[in-house]
Amino acid sequence: MSNHDALLRVESINKTFITQSRGIRNENHAVKSLSFEIMRGEVFGLVGESGSGKSTIANLLMNLETLDSGEIIFDGNVIAASKGTPKFPYGDIQIVFQDPKSSLDPRMSVREIIEEPLRSVSIDRKKEFGSSSDVLKLIQAVGLREEHLDRKPHQFSGGQRQRIAIARALITRPKLVVLDEPTSALDISVQAQVINLLKAIQNEFGLTYLFISHNMGVVKYLCDRVGVLYQGELVEVETNERIFAAPKQDYTKKLLASVPNMFEDMEK
Amino acid sequence: MSSLIVDIQDLSLSFQTDGSEVSILKNVKLQIATGEIVGLVGESGSGKSVTALAISKLLPEEITRFTGGSINFDGTDILKSDEASVAELRGKRIGFVFQEPMTALNPTMTIGNQLFHVIRRHSTLSKDEARARVRKSLEEVLIFKPEIVENQYPFQLSGGMRQRVVIAMAMSANPALLIADEPTTALDVTVQAEILSLIERLAKDHGTAVLLISHDLGVIAKTCSRVTVLYAGEVVESGNVADVLKNPRHPYTQALIRSLPDIAARDRSLETITGEFPDLRNRPDGCIYAPRCPKKFEKCSQSPLLLGINQLHAVACWAEHSVGGGA
Numbered sequence: 129m130s131n132h133d134a135l136l137r138v139e140s141i142n143k144t145f146i147t148q149s150r151g152i153r154n155e156n157h158a159v160k161s162l163s164f165e166i167m168r169g170e171v172f173g174l175v176g177e178s179g180s181g182k183s184t185i186a187n188l189l190m191n192l193e194t195l196d197s198g199e200i201i202f203d204g205n206v207i208a209a210s211k212g213t214p215k216f217p218y219g220d221i222q223i224v225f226q227d228p229k230s231s232l233d234p235r236m237s238v239r240e241i242i243e244e245p246l247r248s249v250s251i252d253r254k255k256e257f258g259s260s261s262d263v264l265k266l267i268q269a270v271g272l273r274e275e276h277l278d279r280k281p282h283q284f285s286g287g288q289r290q291r292i293a294i295a296r297a298l299i300t301r302p303k304l305v306v307l308d309e310p311t312s313a314l315d316i317s318v319q320a321q322v323i324n325l326l327k328a329i330q331n332e333f334g335l336t337y338l339f340i341s342h343n344m345g346v347v348k349y350l351c352d353r354v355g356v357l358y359q360g361e362l363v364e365v366e367t368n369e370r371i372f373a374a375p376k377q378d379y380t381k382k383l384l385a386s387v388p389n390m391f392e393d394m395e396k
Numbered sequence: 397m398s399s400l401i402v403d404i405q406d407l408s409l410s411f412q413t414d415g416s417e418v419s420i421l422k423n424v425k426l427q428i429a430t431g432e433i434v435g436l437v438g439e440s441g442s443g444k445s446v447t448a449l450a451i452s453k454l455l456p457e458e459i460t461r462f463t464g465g466s467i468n469f470d471g472t473d474i475l476k477s478d479e480a481s482v483a484e485l486r487g488k489r490i491g492f493v494f495q496e497p498m499t500a501l502n503p504t505m506t507i508g509n510q511l512f513h514v515i516r517r518h519s520t521l522s523k524d525e526a527r528a529r530v531r532k533s534l535e536e537v538l539i540f541k542p543e544i545v546e547n548q549y550p551f552q553l554s555g556g557m558r559q560r561v562v563i564a565m566a567m568s569a570n571p572a573l574l575i576a577d578e579p580t581t582a583l584d585v586t587v588q589a590e591i592l593s594l595i596e597r598l599a600k601d602h603g604t605a606v607l608l609i610s611h612d613l614g615v616i617a618k619t620c621s622r623v624t625v626l627y628a629g630e631v632v633e634s635g636n637v638a639d640v641l642k643n644p645r646h647p648y649t650q651a652l653i654r655s656l657p658d659i660a661a662r663d664r665s666l667e668t669i670t671g672e673f674p675d676l677r678n679r680p681d682g683c684i685y686a687p688r689c690p691k692k693f694e695k696c697s698q699s700p701l702l703l704g705i706n707q708l709h710a711v712a713c714w715a716e717h718s719v720g721g722g723a
Contacts, residue, residue, distance in 0.1 A: 177584035177585065177586060177587075178555070178584055286440075315439035315440050315611065316439065316611065316613075316652055316655055316656060317439060317651065317652060317655045317668060317669045318439075319655070319657075320655035320656075320657070320666040320667065320668045321668045323657060323666055324665045324666055324668065327665065342584065342585060344585075344658075345656060345657045345658035346657050348657070348658065349657035349658070349660050349662060349666070350657070350662075368662075382586060383585065383586065386585040386586040386588065386589040387585050387614065388588075388589070388592070388612070388614035388615050388617060388618040388619075389614050389617075389658060390613040390614045390616075390617040390641055390653070390656070390658070391658060391659050
């Protein structure tokens with residue numbers, strides 16, 4: 129794969145969090161010289177356990193944290209670096225969080241929630257995409273109805289709320305969507321619906337996904353390539369087929385072996 | 397054959413809220429024998445936790461109405477017992493492990509002190525003996541430096557370590573039944589594997605019956621010998637784990653398993669369950685799953701009974717029990 133097709137290039141990024149407790153300085157090297165690329169149209173999976181740096185990477189990509197060193201290049205432009213003032217392409221990268229209960233403002237109507245990201249994009253773009261017909265189109269694209277637009281989040285089930293969060297991510301017509309554990313809080317049958325939706329809108333809107341998850345079944349089904357994180361380092365990056373069939377690193381093997389797989393456990 | 401610790405027969409209960417009555421469980425049957433790990437599986441709102449809490453009458457008294465059936469715990473008729481005698485069972489004969497170990501522990505007390513109080517509460521040990529038991533309990537859940545952990549507070553421990561402490565607490569009085577409600581849902585997979593094998597080993601060593609509640613069919617497959625599948629407060633299928641998960645007979649169980657992405661072909665959509673969860677304020681007559689069921693026929697307007705297909709496997713579905721039925 130050549131760099132030409134890369135939508136996102138993460139180049140040896142580092143992030144250390146410093147905390148002080150009872151006068152003791154504590155350094156947590158959350159992301160260690162990490163590099164990877166995401167190709168246009170690809171679903172790139174990041175897997176790892178808590179503390180492995182998954183969410184720190186998502187926050188760095190979303191400009192919610194600053195890098196200590198390294199750089200992030202998106203669509204040919206540097207969007208994050210330790211030096212200078214790179215311009216962040218608001219609207220081009222969007223995120224869907226794990227828990228739709230806490231990620232939707234309870235006082236806003238669904239319409240306000242979906243329109244909110246437009247506040248941070250340029251006026252040109254707002255003209256281009258922010259019409260009310262667009263909100264309507266999106267709410268239908270995620271499987272909800274027009275009358276839902278005037279309701280509040282608490283009137284929806286978990287699966288429906290995640291659909292709203294997805295519509296909110298799409299309003300700015302992003303190129304890359306970061307999906308941070310988007311189905312972990314959902315029931316199995318609802319998870320299947322949301323995964324189908326994510327697949328369908330990827331084709332419809334020509335999206336590239338960074339899919340962060342600890343659920344190997346979902347990753348195996350959805351991702352083209354998978355990166356395995358362990359304590360802030362990317363220990364293995366492989367194609368879907370190879371990582372599940374022939375993991376190379378010990379940690380990847382351990383991680384995959386720990387997943388209780390109903391179908392395999394039944395074959396014993 | 398080992399004896400039954402838990403015998404729930406046709407349990408029905410409802411919650412009364414804002415003047416309306418919501419039917420939570422209907423005719424639930426569940427049996428657990430000594431030393432056996434039984435899984436209870438279902439999606440949110442299926443009544444898994446309510447069933448578990450009902451065994452020790454931990455449901456809010458003001459709103460809970462038991463409308464039928466019985467719960468027998470190790471010879472005690474729970475529904476006919478007064479609060480004091482059921483309270484005597486909690487913690488001592490019935491241990492609990494919940495999903496979130498942080499909220500199950502007292503944040504202002506050291507691990508050692510919390511365990512000490514639990515042990516003293518449920519035994520006649522002297523203070524010194526109880527101190528020694530604290531150490532032993534922690535060792536038993538494979539905490540390697542109990543002398544250090546004893547003096548630590550919950551916030552100083554990882555999620556997995558905290559859950560080990562909660563398990564040590566639940567097992568400290570050597571209960572006849574351990575209720576583990578989503579014990580590994582908040583944990584990482586590698587830690588989950590450790591906690592599940594710990595529960596398995598403790599149950600085996602102590603002959604403890606375990607009711608393991610999970611929404612994760614993989615966890616159930618790995619840990620349990622039998623499983624009961626709940627949908628909207630009704631048992632739709634139950635039996636040996638291998639039978640139920642490998643050869644599910646109820647359309648709901650079948651759909652649930654097919655909606656897992658684990659073995660799905662990547663170029664095809666996942667199967668989903670159409671329709672919506674029933675409104676339990678007006679529990680529909682007849683089969684509870686019928687409105688969403690692809691196999692529905694006239695007979696489904698009557699409630700199906702949970703009948704055995706063989707000795708180890710029962711299903712509540714007319715399509716399975718009618719003459720010439722069976723899929």
